[in-house]
Each structure stands twice: as structure tokens, then as C-alpha cells.
Amino acid sequence: MALENVTHAQHSCRPFPPTGHIRMTTQVPRRVAIIHDWLVTYAGAERVLEQMLQCYPEADLFSLVDFLLPDHRDFIGNRPVTTSFIQRLPRAQKKYRSYLPLMPLAIEQFDLSAYDLVLSSSHAVAKGVLTGPDQLHLSYVHSPIRYAWDLQHQYLWEAGLVRGPKSWVARIILHYVRLWDSRTPNGVNTFIANSRFVARRIHKAYRREATLIAPPVDVSHFALRSAKEDFYVTASRMVPYKKMDLIVSAFTAMPDKRLVVIGDGPDFEKVRSKAGPNVTLLGFTGTEILRDHLQRGRAFVFAAEEDFGIAPLEAQACGTPVIAYGKGGVRETIVPLAETEDAAPSLAPTGVFFDEQSEAAIIAAVERFEREGTTITPNACRENALRFTPERFRSEFTDLVEREWRIFQEKSRHRDAQHI
Template structure:
């Protein structure tokens, strides 16, 4: 199927899929996983939506097709709107209470517990995994540190809960007919944790919102939520060592005050900015800087869609979205090997030695992650899962008859 404009994209034939349920962990903001959910809903606009909680902003609900999710009992618990993550130990129970018995196809969009819904042998369950539960697996120690639960009774209680979550998470993997990972990096994590393979379908990036700008300025750009694993303070500290280079920081979050305190005269901290301002800066930036080990990293692709090269930490999804080449005519950025000030300073110097990069090459690389490509690949995986399931069912149905011959 050739790439089509979003409003021309053919919808799957509903007769082939029957009744469809879509399950998402929680609905509180429009971020990376919600962009995936938006496109899944557009593919199956008549599907019913389920979520642990739904506090999604009404002014943005159009991206969900105007749908309101059927929610769990956690929706009605005290302070659920502002502190729903505190109920993480209850989420496995909550997700298992959804009655999905009336649906033929169940699609889960999961970075926590959504893939743990209960389905029957007669249903097809396809799970798009943004990541296995980060809190319980590779980010456990970071989670305990941030929660002040490194030692003492609180720590032992938290560790017991996370141990339970890991056991539950592994067990419920058996209820999934097909895993889809948002990157090969997450595919390897799924293999390590759940012991099964996953198909890779990269998240959709609205490439058409971005285009190369008319001019390039001298500043470097970081645009991100300021949460610890994004390592924004590290980037600011690195540029403090390079006073001749200007850095612009867009975003807010728990690390905002720390970032602002570290910022020197060559660092401008703009805080949250509307998308028009963000895109303008992406179009004019000399390079986009990214220091997180991210599952995929949509902002890295958006920057390249603006023709802007990337300086990225060489772990995680960035290795699949940025091209490092000894010839800048064919590359879209450079990597650094460790999350340290020295490594990032060295990467900036190597970037300057290679610059300029070709904006058209950056743009073409970003086009690999378009919305149309996501829709086409996602539907293909679902269809192939159903076909494979039908063949297996036929084999099971005919086996007893063959045995009596």
C-alpha cells in the first residue's frame, strides 16, 4: 500500500476484526504513548476504550476520537486525579476487573499494566508495548531513590510490592498472542523479561508538522520534560564548560529549578513553550541535544524532520533513529558513549568538526517514522496475528479427527 495522506488512509475492514476493545494504562496527558493510542483509535474508530483512570483534558479529547474510557475503581479513590501512580500496587487487580468477554480483538497499549487484561482462548490479544513496567524492572533502584525508600521498613515494603509486580508482569505475558515493540531496544527488553519475541513497529511521528527552516542559528537546543532520567542538568553542566556555545532549554518538570540554578550566561531556560515556539527553535537550532536512554525518543525524530542534526546518548532508541557516519553528507548526528559531562563535551567538539550536516538527509531519515508507515505496519501485524491464530485453531480442530483415522 502506498503512503497516503492521513485523511485518505484506508480503515481496516471491521468485518474482519469483529468487536474491538482498546486498553491503555492511564489517560492523563497527551504524550508519546497517547500519540500511538490516537492512531490506533483512528484505525478502529468504533472500538471501545478502557483505562485505569481517565482524567484526560477535555480540550484535547478530540485526539481520542472524543471517546471517554471505561475506567477502574481507582478512578474513584481519594486523590486519584493527582496521585494515581501511588495506587500502582492496586493496578494489577484493577486491570483484571475489565470485562472484555464480548470482544473479538483486544488491543492493549501498555507501558505499565494494560497488557495484563484477562482474555479467553477465543479472543485475539495484540499488545503494543512502549516498555515493560519501568518501575519494577531496570528503573527499580532509581524509583526507590526518588521515593526515599532506599533503606528501612518503607524500602522493604516497596521492594516487596515491586517483586510482586515483576511476578505478575511475567505471568500475564502468557495472555498476549502477539507483542509489538516500539523499537528493537524494547524488543530486546521484552525477550529478556517475558521470554518471547516481539514485532517492531515504530511509533508514529507527525512528520508533516515539521519542515526545515530558512536559516540556522548558532544555539544548541534541548526540549524535554525535566524528569531525572532525561539528564537535563547534565547537558546544562556540559555547556557551562563551553561558554562560547549557546544552549536553549525548553520544557518544565521536577528538575526545572535545578536546571535554572545551573544555567550560566550562555544557557537560556525558557520553560514550557507552545508547539509553535518549539518548532521554530527546532528549525533554527544548530543541533538537538539528547542525553536520555529512551525507549524510542519522538523528539529526536521531530528535530531531524526539521532538518536538524542530533547529538545523542548512544543507548536505547536513539541508535535506531539517528545515523552516525564518518561522512557528514550521509549522517544525521553523533553519539556519546556515557552520560557524563566530559563525554558530552567531547561529542559537541566532534559534532563541530563534522558540521555542517545535510538538512535534507536528516529530513529523509525522519520520514521513516511517519504516521502512514505506523498505520500500515500496525494493521499488517494485527491481520497476520489473526490469520496465524485461525490456522492454529484449524489445526487443533482437525487433529482429533485425524487421530481416529
């Protein structure tokens, strides 16, 4: 099912149909502010921010911290960034996440009173900026704060904070953050979700509907290659929730199948300790090496529960099928093989799902792919990925913002007329 065809009754989100053009300005002069949580790298949330800035190049940019290197600032147009007091705190460049208890206070100190239109890109606290009744605030939510809401217990376990004094301190802090975060929807006029999965999480946490606009995927940098080689590939930062160790363990148990692993992170040694001779770990690589393996690989393996998941779409842009854990955003970006013979999908299949994060489930999915995967074609994978281009994102995002701006102005004029 195409993302824009989702109904509110099914998913508690308001679909916004794409159009073929972009309206970049309106007749009414206005000042625009864009707020992002933190600027330390170029990842999925920053790709959305990059496109937002292209839609509104006149906007001023705010962020809790800005530690981007001088040669990594192209995606924000090398513009100046207004930062919070956290920028100047000790060891903030390396330990900015440790200042989570101060982030609600910090985001509220940004004085946005001079701006008419406020756009936030938020996976933590950016949507909590203070705005007034004469300001329109649209918030693109990558996710409600994961570690404060439904994933709190998972994060505490992964951080080794299950019991003891430090655990209680962490739980108290997260309780405080959750209470504060419950207040933030009051300052947002319109929520935007990056997937139906996140729209459901927004509705659960905030009791608000969200318009669905999938994030941009730069498929132009991942060209189609139809000829595949006899190896599987996975790529991710090696942190616990990515489950890279499960993928490696599963392939170690299948010595007749080759796996190439790309990525680095805190779990690298743990992953390497589980790798058999049929598993090759390349560590961190540049984009060209990653792209080359995505193009040549027989299939891309993905075991994380993600809010959206860009890597599986980059693989599909290369014409490569995906074997993925079938929960979260991937259910909206991968067309699975039919579960039964008489349940053919409306779109051509592009991958295989497994239903639990376990070695056995991954092995079963790989075996099914090798039995039935011939029905998945490189062209079908590529066509599916083309539904998520940056051009599509800019068109949908700008049209939504301009529509909400016109409605907001009309309501303001009506209220003013009533008081004359």
C-alpha cells in the same frame, strides 16, 4: 539500518515489513477492545493509541483512569472510556501512580469476554488484561514496567528510597508487581515492540519475541528549515532520567556556546541553579515556540536513555542534527557520524553520539560536531525522520493485526474441525 530490516538472530524480534496499503476490516464480524494504561495527558504512548484508534475506529476503549480535560480528547475521538475502580479512589487525579499496587488487580477486573480482538497499548499493566482462548490479544509494548525490572534501582535512587522502612515497602511492592508482570505474557498472543531496544527488554523479561513497529512521529508539523542559527537547543520534561542538568552544566562550561532549554518539571530549579549566562531557560512553551527553536537551532542535544525517543526525530524533521547519548532507542532513529574514517554509515549521517552520561562526554561530542558536523545536511535529517510517519505506522500495524487475525481464525477452524 532501516528498522524493518532487523533480523531475529540479531535482536530477538520479528520484523514486519511495511506495505503500501491499509486493510481496515475483514470479512468476519468481530468486536474490538483497545486497552491503555491511563489517560491523563497526550505524550508518546498516547500518540500510538491515537493511531490505533484510527486503524480501528469501531473499538471500545478501556483505561485504568481517564482524567483528560474536555478540550484534550480529540486524539481519542471524544469517545467514552470504560475506567477501573482506581478512577474513584481518593486523590486519584493527582496521585494515580501511587495506586500502582492496585493496578494489577484493577486491570484484571475489565470484563472483555464479549470481544474477539483485544489490542493493548502498554507501558505498565495494560497487557495484563484477562483474555480467553477464543480471543486474540496483541500488545504494543512501549516498555516492560521500567521501575519493576532493570531500572528498579535507578528509580529507587531517584525517588530517595535507597534505605529505610519506606525503601523496604517500595521494594516489596515492586517485587510483587514483578511477579505479577511475569504472568502477563501468558495472555498475549503477539507482542509488538516500539524499538529493537525494547524488543530485547521484552525478551529478557518475558522470554518472548516481539514484532517491531516503530511509533508514529508527526513530522508534517515540523517543517524543514535549512538556515540554522548559532545556538543549541534541548527540550524535555525536567525529571532525573532526562539528565537536563548534565546538558546545562556542560554548556555552562562552554561559555562561548549558547544553549536554549525548553521544558518544565520537578527538576527545574535544580537545572536553573546550574545555568550560566550563556544558557536560556524558557520553561514550558507551546508547540509553536518549540518548533521554531528546533527549526533554527544548530543542533538538538539529548542526554536521556529512552526506549525510543520522539523529540530527536522531531528535531531531524526540522533538518536539525542531534547530539545524543548513544544508548537505547536513539541508536535506531539517528544515523551517527562514522566512528572511524573508513567506517562510513550506509545512510547519510544525522547526528553525533556520546558514550556516557557526563559533562565531559557532552562537551567532547559538541566539539566533535563543530569539527565534523558539516557533513550532516538538513535534507538528510529530514529524510531520516520521514521513515517514521503516522501513515507508515498505520499501514504496518493494521497489516500485522489482520495477518494475525487470519492466522488465529484458521487455527480456530482447524481445531473445531478436529472435534466434529
